[in-house]
Amino acid sequence: METINGLAAGVAHEFNNVLQIIQGYLSFARNQLPPDSEIRRDLDAAMAASDRAADLSRRLLQFARSEFDEGDLTDVNDAIDSLRLLLRPIIGENIRLEFDASTHVPVVASSDATFRQAMLNLCINARDAMPSGGVLTVQAAALSAPSADNLAVGELSPSNYVKISVIDTGEGIPAENLPHIFDLFFSSKSPGKGTGLGLAMVATFVESAGGAIGVTSQPGEGSRFDLYLPVAVDAEGDGIESLDEAGFTAPLLVTP
Template identity: 40%
Template sequence: QAQKMESIGRLAGGVAHDFNNALGPVLGYAELLLAELAPGDPRHEELEQIRQAGIRARDLTRQLLAFGRKQVLTLVPVDLRGVLSGFEKLLRRTVREDIHIEMRLPDTLGMILADVGQIEQVLMNLVINAQDAMPEGGVLSLTLADVVLDEDYAGGHPEVAAGRYVELTVSDTGTGMDQETLRSIFEPFFTTKESGKGTGLGLSMVYGIVKQHGGGIWVYSEPSLGTRFKIYLPRNGESTDHRVISATPIPEMPCGSETVLVAEDNQHLLKMTVELLERQGYRVIARDSAQACLDLVRAYKGPIDLLLTDVIMPTMNGRELYERLATLRPGLKVLYMSGYTDDMIARQGIMHNGVEFIQKPFTVSALTQKVRELLDKSDP
């Protein structure tokens, strides 16, 4: 079963790049056109439908990447009690009133290294799954605990090593599942819901995210007896009573006047990226190959504040381009972009601490926020 899941994961990652490049112009141009419309313009609704369809397609691609453990993660020390406490408020607003929520959090809990956004996706998908399993109401329980998995346990569960873990349990009193269903629930596009009610990717994404965090997931269920998901995430460091996460709100679509050099070998994405940055006030110079960018910079007399470059391009990748440009323009900042999976990007020497990266396809707001954040960051 594990080998089967691995094979499906590789297939999912293999199609991600082409999908992401195709979706980029759809999202970008829809947002650009929406920004041009006057309030009340009847075309607004149609364009918004296009934008929302693009976002749904992007999210489906990301769910496939999550299943294949190919997403780019931002790992920070996290106390899951803080994540669940914040999640509880959303939970009580979204779960039906006929479902009673029980949340049991310990006084102390070990830290884990995690991508908070991805952990919240795990929680949301498990909660949605539990709610759907209780059409007539019931009890939804979420609990956390520090556990030690010994050698005997690890021997019977080869997907995890012996050691210290944080255990997250999500259980419901719903309809439960038979053994045949249990064998397939983590496979992409497998669903027991009627047509139009689900993509069959929710639990696949949960599986992939947990595995990418170095953890394990098991499900226990019987018909009419409910379902219990147990997730084990490796502990990192000592117990704490604080959640080590902070976030600073960023303006939705910040502007600027700096000069940005764009390197992108896909003509449609290059044109769109130039247009959206120019509309936010940036001076943009662009080329469709790394060598053309080098030639341009050698001849260009004005300042260049940021290189926005695709990671994987013919003849010279984005990292090599930046290293060569940095000798010509000391202090040049760089933002990498790619629709490839994180293992492919890592092979280009990109994935390490301090490197700024944005995943394709991106929205106008996501790109302009990232560009503004990087330009405003002080040099180390």
């Protein structure tokens, strides 16, 4: 995974250098033309395409930098509350959002910003799997020495975890695609709608945090992604119940 991260960062860096030159010339040429010029409209389309390429480059860098930093903590309840506010305007009116998080979910040992981005990626994937509408459910609960027979990423140990689930009632994942959904650049979406980076980033984050991911899906019956993240512990080995207890403050918004 370290090799993949290095490759992704290198590609994104070089790609950005080329894009800056392209966008500079496009902007210069565009500004030399009157607003009603057909050529200017063509240049606008080219600029929009380069903006999409820049977004892809940004996602590559985000993937490459998603390593877990030891000492980072995440308040799961706070992150899910922020997610609730963020999702409503982008999820669509035909999808019902349901949140079921215990009020006593302990703090997890993970990068807060990357956790929020991973959750956003999973929820957007769930939205895209329900073009005709449905129900998107986010759950969180504390577990002791959990077991799971649907693990696709990582392993579980006899420790304390927080299990965060993202469940949709959408199209489901074909059986032949399940072994590949966390592969870098793998996407079953139509061209232009998927980069194959979102789930790869989620897998990298969870593995770096020492966690695991379980996946259950049936075509036509929806999908369930279960993230298992280790509970953060203090110097005495006791679980940390809040960021205040640990002396940390979590950001209030999901990092875009």
